[in-house]
Amino acid sequence: MRVINTIKVALRALRRNTMRSILTALGIIIGVGAVIAMVSIGNGAKAQVEAQVASLGENVITVFPGSFTAGGMRGGWGSMSTLTVDDSEAIRRETVNVLGVSPEMRDRAQVLANGLNWNTQIMGESPDYSTIRSWPIASGAMFTDQDVRSVAKVAVIGKTVADQLFPDGEELGQTIRIRNIPFKIVGILAAKGFNLFGQDQDDTVVIPYTSHMKRIARRPNINSILVQAASAKTIEKVQQDITDLLMQRRKGREQDFTVRNQVELAQAATATSETMTVLLSAIAGVSLVVGGIGIMNIMLVSVTERTREIGIRLAVGAHGRDVLLQFLIEAVILSSLGGIIGIALGVGFSELVSLKTGWPILVSPTSVVVAVAFSAVVGVFFGFYPARKAAQLDPIEALRYE
Amino acid sequence: MAPVVKIEEIHKIYDSGEIPVHAVRGVSLEIHRGEFVALMGASGSGKSTLMNLLGCLDRPTRGRYLLDDTDVSQLDRNELADIRNQKIGFVFQGFNLLARTTALENTELPMMYGQRHHSSREMRQRALHSLEIVGLSDRADHFPNQLSGGQQQRVAIARALANEPEILLADEPTGNLDSKTSVEVMGVFQKLNGQGITIVMVTHELDIARYCKRNLILRDGRLVRDELVQDCLQADEEMRKLREAEAAAKLTSA
Numbered sequence: 001m002r003v004i005n006t007i008k009v010a011l012r013a014l015r016r017n018t019m020r021s022i023l024t025a026l027g028i029i030i031g032v033g034a035v036i037a038m039v040s041i042g043n044g045a046k047a048q049v050e051a052q053v054a055s056l057g058e059n060v061i062t063v064f065p066g067s068f069t070a071g072g073m074r075g076g077w078g079s080m081s082t083l084t085v086d087d088s089e090a091i092r093r094e095t096v097n098v099l100g101v102s103p104e105m106r107d108r109a110q111v112l113a114n115g116l117n118w119n120t121q122i123m124g125e126s127p128d129y130s131t132i133r134s135w136p137i138a139s140g141a142m143f144t145d146q147d148v149r150s151v152a153k154v155a156v157i158g159k160t161v162a163d164q165l166f167p168d169g170e171e172l173g174q175t176i177r178i179r180n181i182p183f184k185i186v187g188i189l190a191a192k193g194f195n196l197f198g199q200d201q202d203d204t205v206v207i208p209y210t211s212h213m214k215r216i217a218r219r220p221n222i223n224s225i226l227v228q229a230a231s232a233k234t235i236e237k238v239q240q241d242i243t244d245l246l247m248q249r250r251k252g253r254e255q256d257f258t259v260r261n262q263v264e265l266a267q268a269a270t271a272t273s274e275t276m277t278v279l280l281s282a283i284a285g286v287s288l289v290v291g292g293i294g295i296m297n298i299m300l301v302s303v304t305e306r307t308r309e310i311g312i313r314l315a316v317g318a319h320g321r322d323v324l325l326q327f328l329i330e331a332v333i334l335s336s337l338g339g340i341i342g343i344a345l346g347v348g349f350s351e352l353v354s355l356k357t358g359w360p361i362l363v364s365p366t367s368v369v370v371a372v373a374f375s376a377v378v379g380v381f382f383g384f385y386p387a388r389k390a391a392q393l394d395p396i397e398a399l400r401y402e
Numbered sequence: 403m404a405p406v407v408k409i410e411e412i413h414k415i416y417d418s419g420e421i422p423v424h425a426v427r428g429v430s431l432e433i434h435r436g437e438f439v440a441l442m443g444a445s446g447s448g449k450s451t452l453m454n455l456l457g458c459l460d461r462p463t464r465g466r467y468l469l470d471d472t473d474v475s476q477l478d479r480n481e482l483a484d485i486r487n488q489k490i491g492f493v494f495q496g497f498n499l500l501a502r503t504t505a506l507e508n509t510e511l512p513m514m515y516g517q518r519h520h521s522s523r524e525m526r527q528r529a530l531h532s533l534e535i536v537g538l539s540d541r542a543d544h545f546p547n548q549l550s551g552g553q554q555q556r557v558a559i560a561r562a563l564a565n566e567p568e569i570l571l572a573d574e575p576t577g578n579l580d581s582k583t584s585v586e587v588m589g590v591f592q593k594l595n596g597q598g599i600t601i602v603m604v605t606h607e608l609d610i611a612r613y614c615k616r617n618l619i620l621r622d623g624r625l626v627r628d629e630l631v632q633d634c635l636q637a638d639e640e641m642r643k644l645r646e647a648e649a650a651a652k653l654t655s656a
């Protein structure tokens with residue numbers, strides 16, 4: 001029954017010291033809120049980058065013309081490319097653990113349709129392109145190997161191009177003119193958003209690479225080769241096999257190509273986001289400490305008054321543990337109230353940032369637990385420890401405390 | 403009948419400072435049920451120290467203290483706390499009320515830690531009754547800083563009475579009060595004493611001591627005089643005289 005009274009006493013004490021209670025809770029709110037917001041935003045940014053990395057496709061290897069290892073980028077990429085469709089066919093034929101191969105052609109061109117025009121990237125690819133890049137077709141279908149063989153005038157277009165040229169929808173089956181050659185739209189790519197480098201990936205038109213080479217670019221060589229390895233485990237082996245195969249085909253000439261996997265490409269971008277996460281975590285840590293110091297200050301400032309209060313309670317018959325329980329209940333109430341409000345504010349702020357940036361919010365349960373536990377421990381320690389000392393005094397000593 | 407308070411050769415030595423202070427040097431004393439004792443003496447003679455020992459707020463360095471036949475020197479902290487809660491009402495020299503806490507809630511305080519459980523309503527009623535005894539029921543919801551010194555003193559008395567103690571210990575209950583309020587407080591004490599409560603109070607003032615039935619004088623930690631008061635003053639009567647004098651003063655000044 002004394003416990004009920006003690007709860008009552010604790011509630012009265014909190015009400016009696018409204019300002020102190022609010023300030024203490026505020027310390028906890030700031031600490032918890034900041035940690036949750038910062039960690040969520042950091043995680044969100046990281047997840048966003050990871051999603052972008054994934055949007056490159058899974059286990060993708062790219063073969064570029066030019067060598068980074070011998071004599072720098074000889075000839076550059078594309079202009080005087082040394083890669084051929086035969087190279088690509090050799091990879092398809094002779095490399096194991098390969099799920100798909102696509103020789104790539106790239107050119108910018110003006111596209112006309114519907115009385116509108118739009119400058120965009122024209123990609124020449126094989127039908128594997130859609131699976132290699134994990135890029136589904138939203139409506140219609142990918143062009144086929146038959147289309148490649150017959151140098152068909154068919155195209156699959158990105159969302160941005162579709163929106164620009166066909167504001168009213170109904171793109172499928174329509175005709176677009178690329179460099180004045182009509183292509184029939186057979187499919188629309190699903191929206192993919194921006195890539196790691198901030199380019200709109202949906203601003204593109206994909207046609208069979210043969211059609212691109214013969215009708216658009218009119219070049220014998222290809223810009224690059226996309227290869228999809230069977231798994232993350234095989235990716236390095238496949239990379240090596242491709243290098244060996246192409247070197248063999250070069251018959252002792254200098255290496256004039258480079259084989260890179262998507263992980264290497266993504267590393268630069270993820271490094272940035274990791275730096276940001278570390279930075280945000282540091283801010284969060286500082287906030288937590290600042291909040292903790294706030295709680296500590298308030299608790300310590302009121303020690304004299306509270307010691308006298310304890311003296312009065314002991315004098316009228318409170319046991320040491322009644323007093324300790326009261327202080328514990330006070331600390332728990334403040335910590336949980338502050339914790340709940342802090343969580344709400346932290347999550348709210350993350351939502352706001354997510355709304356503005358389009359990042360996913362990922363509230364990490366660990367950060368919630370750590371932040372609340374830390375604040376509660378600080379609150380309990382600095383509220384409880386002086387109280388414990390006071391409760392061990394004789395009542396007369398506690399009353400004399402200055 | 404056994405005395406309520408029986409102390410034998412009690413000593414208190416403070417040795418917290420550089421030189422130990424021997425504040426109480428071998429006091430022996432018996433106080434019986436229904437007594438009304440004034441403890442007097444010069445400043446620093448050890449009155450407060452002795453009161454704190456009697457109130458079980460502090461422990462004697464040497465000597466025996468029997469309260470209601472129990473040897474309190476043998477009790478542990480919690481048992482002492484229960485004795486303070488159940489048997490003793492203590493009125494501090496400096497009031498020691500909880501700040502920002504109403505007179506009513508201050509008065510309820512001892513009941514919070516009582517062995518018997520009271521419902522909130524019961525506690526409130528008993529606290530109100532205590533406040534009524536000291537004539538403060540109309541100030542129940544006031545905070546200490548909204549009360550005069552005398553009113554705060556009376557809240558402290560009401561709190562001391564809340565658990566219906568056998569013995570009321572008051573350290574200079576009239577120390578901060580003007581003479582009229584002092585007489586008022588003495589009136590309250592006489593009324594309580596009339597109802598059978600044993601009272602020990604510290605005072606500096608001789609005329610206040612004359613409201614009590616027995617006077618003790620302490621000098622340098624020793625009891626030097628112990629005498630019964632012959633013709634005790636009656637607070638009611640003195641109050642009437644004071645009012646008459648006041649009225650007369652008004653008449654003359656008018």
Ligand SMILES: Nc1ncnc2c1ncn2[C@@H]1O[C@H](COP(=O)(O)OP(=O)(O)OP(=O)(O)O)[C@@H](O)[C@H]1O
Binds near residue numbers: 419452
């Ligand atoms: N906590 C303490 N530590 C050391 N010495 C103390 C302590 N409390 C009191 N004393 C000393 O003990 C002696 C008695 O003090 P006490 O407070 O009992 O006097 P008192 O008779 O109540 O005086 P007053 O009338 O001024 O209240 C004094 O010399 C005082 O200095």
Ligand SMILES: [Mg+2]
Binds near residue numbers: 449450451495573
């Ligand atoms: Mg004193």
